[in-house]
Amino acid sequence: MLTKRIIPCLDIKDGRTVKGINFINIRDAGDPVELGALYARQGADELVFLDITATNERRKTLAELVQRIALHVNIPFTVGGGISSAEDVSVLLHAGADKISVNTAAFKSPSLIGRLANEFGSQCVVLAIDTKFEEGDWFVYLNGGRIKTDKKTFNWAKEAVDLGAGEILLTSMNNDGTKNGFALDITKQLSDNLPVPVIASGGAGNMEHFAEVFQQAHADAALAASIFHFKEIEIPGLKKYLREEGIAVRI
Numbered sequence: 001m002l003t004k005r006i007i008p009c010l011d012i013k014d015g016r017t018v019k020g021i022n023f024i025n026i027r028d029a030g031d032p033v034e035l036g037a038l039y040a041r042q043g044a045d046e047l048v049f050l051d052i053t054a055t056n057e058r059r060k061t062l063a064e065l066v067q068r069i070a071l072h073v074n075i076p077f078t079v080g081g082g083i084s085s086a087e088d089v090s091v092l093l094h095a096g097a098d099k100i101s102v103n104t105a106a107f108k109s110p111s112l113i114g115r116l117a118n119e120f121g122s123q124c125v126v127l128a129i130d131t132k133f134e135e136g137d138w139f140v141y142l143n144g145g146r147i148k149t150d151k152k153t154f155n156w157a158k159e160a161v162d163l164g165a166g167e168i169l170l171t172s173m174n175n176d177g178t179k180n181g182f183a184l185d186i187t188k189q190l191s192d193n194l195p196v197p198v199i200a201s202g203g204a205g206n207m208e209h210f211a212e213v214f215q216q217a218h219a220d221a222a223l224a225a226s227i228f229h230f231k232e233i234e235i236p237g238l239k240k241y242l243r244e245e246g247i248a249v250r251i
Contacts, residue, residue: 012052
């Protein structure tokens, strides 16, 4: 049985970890390298670092941050934010990242997914999808949740997997930061119908929410941010709880 993964997410702005609610109301949550190293020691399975800063120097700055992370973290980590070319990916992988995450650039130019998969392997291409439920369905949003598209989330996820994406990072904007639980329905739809792992993101507020998304929505991994950053839930206790619930996790 494959173990379920617990993945802390660190949103990076100007070199600091930040956290918001429903993609707004951003506040500081600490140093990303220190937090990443702490989570690795605590038993996190992977880490995700998403750079939400858009500057001309962003790629150089992000590569330097990735190098620092790689020196202090001994578990796989994914880096995303503004990646739009094979050159971007090459820089980050050489700096020490294990996987990269693409979102808006891949949606606007789907052939990017195939190019990256061909050059670096599907296993390192994570498609991030920001999704919102409205008008009776889940739709894809771009640019950090600011721009709505008319593309339904499942259709885009399937298309991206067919093109070569090796994993889906699914964030529900309705649930993000609310601590009311993950979006079980859309997570289950993707998990049950796609041949790649699905990471559920957005809404974790207690340990039961993690159990729900694994048992009911069949997610392969669950990602959270603020509950880890502000020590509302600690990873060793969470994994102990999940194991007691009969969910296979790496201790």
